[in-house]
Amino acid sequence: MNSTALMTFKSHIEGRNADVSIYRDRIEWVRGRGVSGKKLTAGLLTGGVSFLATGVRGSGAGTEMIPVKNISSVVTKRDGLMFTKIVVVASGNTIDFRVPHDAAPGIKSLLTDLVLGHVPAPGHTPPPPVQPSASPSQTGSAVEQLQQLAQLRDAGILTEEEFAAKKTEILARM
Secondary structure, three states: OOOOOOEEEEEEEOOEEEEEEEOOOEEEEEEOOOOOHHHHHHHHHOOOHHHHHHOOOOOOOEEEEEEHHHEEEEEEEEEOOOEEEEEEEEOOEEEEEEEEOOOHHHHHHHHHHHHOOOOOOOOOOOOOOOOOOOOHHHHOOHHHHHHHHHHHHHOOOOOHHHHHHHHHHHHHOO
8 A cells, every 4th residue: 555645634524523644545534532522512411421321432533444446426515614525435435524615626636636547646736726705795704704713613623723724814805
């Protein structure tokens, strides 16, 4: 197997954060351990009784992989104000990678090229996507967007770096 990743990114997969790597021959993702938001909420609402019943250990941790040769389709779908789902359909498996809108075109392009056999040269970096400017009526006010960003950061969906980048982008449009 090839060990040089063509692209790496963070994603939200099946309710958990994951580190995703795309190689010439496969897509791999690693989900870390931790307590999910659902489990934490249930624990708080039941005063810890649910933690006693089910344990605190998080589920879903581990590594998964899809060989590129098994991928039959790559589709993108908008998923809210800030995210896009990249749906990878492979024989026997479908996985949704939830990524920021601006990252989705590059990821989809790379996966499509790999599926079609257009293997990028080593060190290939997809061109940055062209972002259409959003009108205020489409996206709401900058204050609302910043509040939503902060909520996503506080919930652990966005990293501090992703939050800072989006905040800068929103403030630049003002």
